[in-house]
Amino acid sequence: MQVKPTHRTTPLFGIHKALGARIIEFAGWQMPVEYEGIIKECLAVRSACGIFDVSHMGELMVRGSKALEFLQWITTNDASRLKDGACQYTLICNDHGGIMDDVILYRLKEEEFLLCVNAVNRDKLLGWLEEKAPSTLTVEDKSDDYALIALQGPRSMDVLGQVSSVEPADIKRFHFSCGRVAGKDALISRTGYTGEDGFELYLSPQDAEAVWSALMEEGRRYDIKPCGLGARDVLRIEVGYPLYGKELTEEISPVEAALMRFVHMEKDFIGREAIERRLRCGTQKVLAGFEVEGKLIPRTGYTLKKDGSTVGRVTSGTWSPVLERAIGMGYIERGLATPDTPIEVEARGRLHRAMVKKLPFYRPSEKTT
DSSP, rough: OOOOOOOOOOOTTHHHHHHHHHEEEEEEEEEEEESSOHHHHHHHHHHSEEEOOOTTTEEEEETTTTHHHHHHHHHHSSSGGGGGBEEEEEEEETTOOOOEEEEEEEEEEEEEEEEEOOOHHHHHHHHHHHSSSOTEEEEEEEEEGOOOOOOOOHHHHHHHHHTTOOOOOSTTTTTTEEETHHHHHEEOOOSSSSSSSEEEEEEOOGHHHHHHHHHHHGGGGGGGEEOOHHHHHHHHHTTTOOBTTBBBBTTTOOOTTGGGGGTTTOOOOHHHHHHHHHHOOOOOOEEEEEESSSSSOOOTTTEEEEEEEEEEEEEEEEEEEETTTTEEEEEGGGOOOTTOEHHHEEEEEEEEEEEESSSSSSOOOOOOO
């Protein structure tokens, strides 16, 4: 049995060190959390362009006869709507309706699909898919075959257009094209995790440094900045995107997580009956956003209060550079999840006033070509 190293590094680790990035451990990987500073990096993505190394993400290939039929059963969204060159956000649930992971599903061709999964769930999902897959299918872990670079922000199309053989504007949202970036083969996907327009580039690991360097060089005129996981987390909270391990767990269903728009109840899939029961009976708590008065940054695990009673808990929180206020997400009693409901955040024995807000907190003006 091959033993994987405890802390892995991406093909771009040397570049991160050379740029002076602060490195942290994340899901078993040594990853850059920030370069010049999280606030500067966030504002660059909102106003211009940021470049991220997200090569820690996992890639699982499903291919063979009836691959679509299998993925329809495994995932919650309607995979039958995908044509070659299209992708979708979807969920993988367990028998109890709990979320095992949220993923992007790519249709490469008729009987060949790629799942981009969260790093922390890579091994779990690989074993689970292998167990569920019929003999007509092969499930392969292709994670070591890919580096993944995300280019995000309103100027990302301009930057990519300087070095891409494919016209970025021709790629629609949640579609992808295979071409060359800086002379290197790449799968170019118009997706991201910031709420801004942007692209994710799947590359051979040996080509990652050359592509990163070319994008940084061409991006100078567009004020590109390298961005770490810290900025990525702030940006996703601003637009209300969930993170596995925070908003999403195997105990949380799409009903509580407010993700039913990604669940196609007109088909059969693993967890459907349990989700249907939760819809019918209702859930005690739901995911909601909130803003905090004052300077308190809500942290994971802080208690949410109403009239002295505990009504929920914080899952994620941050200072928003673009909104210039403290924001957070958490699970709260359903009856209190209405926007503009006053609540309190308890931190270190003190109560801080907060207000429930509709997600997303911030809605970028996305290009939707």
